[in-house]
Each structure stands twice: as C-alpha cells, then as structure tokens.
Amino acid sequence: MATQITFIGAGNMAGAIIGGLIDSGMAPTSITATSPSDAALEPVNERFGINTQTDNSTAVANADVVVLAVKPQIMRDVCENMRDSIQHQRPLIISIAAGLDATTIDTWLGGGLAVVRCMPNTPSLVGCGASGLYANAAVSEQQRQTATQLMEAVGLVEWVEEERLLDAVTAVSGSAPAYFFLMFEAMEAAGVKLGLPAATARRLAIQTALGAARMAQQSEHDPATLKKNVMSPGGTTERAIEHMENAQLRKTIQDAMDACAHRAQEMGKELAGK
Numbered sequence: 001m002a003t004q005i006t007f008i009g010a011g012n013m014a015g016a017i018i019g020g021l022i023d024s025g026m027a028p029t030s031i032t033a034t035s036p037s038d039a040a041l042e043p044v045n046e047r048f049g050i051n052t053q054t055d056n057s058t059a060v061a062n063a064d065v066v067v068l069a070v071k072p073q074i075m076r077d078v079c080e081n082m083r084d085s086i087q088h089q090r091p092l093i094i095s096i097a098a099g100l101d102a103t104t105i106d107t108w109l110g111g112g113l114a115v116v117r118c119m120p121n122t123p124s125l126v127g128c129g130a131s132g133l134y135a136n137a138a139v140s141e142q143q144r145q146t147a148t149q150l151m152e153a154v155g156l157v158e159w160v161e162e163e164r165l166l167d168a169v170t171a172v173s174g175s176a177p178a179y180f181f182l183m184f185e186a187m188e189a190a191g192v193k194l195g196l197p198a199a200t201a202r203r204l205a206i207q208t209a210l211g212a213a214r215m216a217q218q219s220e221h222d223p224a225t226l227k228k229n230v231m232s233p234g235g236t237t238e239r240a241i242e243h244m245e246n247a248q249l250r251k252t253i254q255d256a257m258d259a260c261a262h263r264a265q266e267m268g269k270e271l272a273g274k
C-alpha cells in the first residue's frame, strides 16, 4: 500500500473514506487532508488525528496517492492551481468526482498522469462501502493494486473496463445510500402512523434492512426467491408487495436511476465544456 495519501477536500465523502481507512489500521500520519480553511479541517483533525493542510500544492508535494474529493464544480480551479506541484511529484491520482472523466482531470492537471476514477459511497465510513473503479491507460498494474487495496480497506471494489459505466455505478451505489435512507424515513413515518414510537420504528426498519442485506449477500438464492420466501400466499407481505407493484415502484426506481446516471453524464459534459 502507498505510504502517503493526500485527500484534496475533507468533506462528507473524504471523511467517510478516511474514517474507514483508519479503522482498517492505516496510520493517521500517512494521511493528509486539505481544505481552504482551518475551520473545515478541524472535524477530521479531531476525529481522526490525521495531518491537515490548507495549501493543496504543499499537501501533494510528498504524496504517493492524491484523492481528489472536492465538488465537481470547483475541480478545474483546484486542479489547475496545483498543476505544477502534481507534475513535479506525479502521484497516482484518484478522482472521486461524479461525472468528470479521467481525460478531463488529467488535462486540468497538466497531462500524462496515471488517473483512476472511483465512484465510492458514504458507507465507506463503516467499512461497508461499494466502489466502482476505472483506470486510464497510464495506470500501471501496481497502481491498480494500490487503488484496489485502498478502496477495499473500506468496502467492496468493482473495476469497470468502460469509463461510461461509472455513471451506472453512480446510480447503483454512489448515490444509492440516499435511496435506502429515504426508505428508512418512509418506513419510520409509516410505523409511527401505525402506532409505534418513532425510535422503535426506526430501529426495526434499519435492523431489517441490515438483516435483508446480509441474508442476500450470504444466501445461495437470488433476491426474488428470498422475497417469495417471506410472502405467505394470502398473507400480509403479499398484500404489501402487491401495493408496491401496483404503484409501479420498480418503474420509479428505474426512472430515478436513469435520471441519476443521466445527471452524471450531463455534469461531466457541462464542466468539461464538451
């Protein structure tokens, strides 16, 4: 594993990966995170005890791996402002920005760099992340392994060989924790309406999701069979599922995920000026 990792940006997603890496045993001294103000760095500093820095160019000067974790909208400025330092050091670049392609990132950083694009998700914080990765042609086998080890430390890693598929990964896993959180909100509200205390409904809904996910992961059966096993003919589950099917929940999910992937494409084009 690479010795020095610098995160450019110390927000939600960088914090989630950093937290997962530290839990997996990485030394806090191997990790640096940046943000323009000390105030924004305080939480990661206090929580994880990592190095912090307000100057991006200084922060990448000794890095083996640089993780670009700022919002896509400011990525161009951020990259161009640290271009000289990056070209001097030539670290492995891992961009986690939605939509922005590897060629655009490489161009903004001066060109000729090994760039891995990664679409992670926030459950990386608890070691349960799911990341899709794509490597440009300059990435060596060893750098591929470094990126794999880094992201496997915080969860599941799936490589895609076509870059455009990262937009699909964004829909299936990058944005997807939010779909499940919405489901928890809705289940808690429904539980309360049925008479349960909110905290009880929330705990039950979350534990059920955890149980269903573990079961689906460990079972030899597919999700359709596992669903069928809960549905007694003429029973309660059948009635609930019937409602979901009639309300076209599957179509809603399909449409939402299409919109998500499409937005990633759109953002990439807008920001790259393509």
Ligand SMILES: NC(=O)C1=CN([C@@H]2O[C@H](COP(=O)(O)OP(=O)(O)OC[C@H]3O[C@@H](n4cnc5c(N)ncnc54)[C@H](O)[C@@H]3O)[C@@H](O)[C@H]2O)C=CC1
Residues within 6 Å of the ligand: 008, 009, 010, 011, 012, 013, 014, 034, 035, 036, 040, 056, 068, 069, 070, 071, 072, 074, 078, 096, 097, 098, 119, 120, 121, 122, 174, 175
């Ligand atoms: N939040 C999520 O679930 C996921 C986010 N992503 C990607 O991760 C990236 C970051 O997203 P979030 O963490 O949600 O955003 P965020 O807003 O929580 O974090 C962005 C961070 O960048 C810092 N920052 C702003 N200007 C900077 C500069 N000039 N130099 C260095 N740092 C600067 C901010 O202080 C903040 O700490 C985005 O590109 C997003 O597409 C990818 C997958 C999931």
Ligand SMILES: O=C(O)[C@@H]1CCC=N1
Residues within 6 Å of the ligand: 098, 170, 174, 175
């Ligand atoms: O909503 C977003 O744009 C980012 C990318 C994937 C998850 N959050």
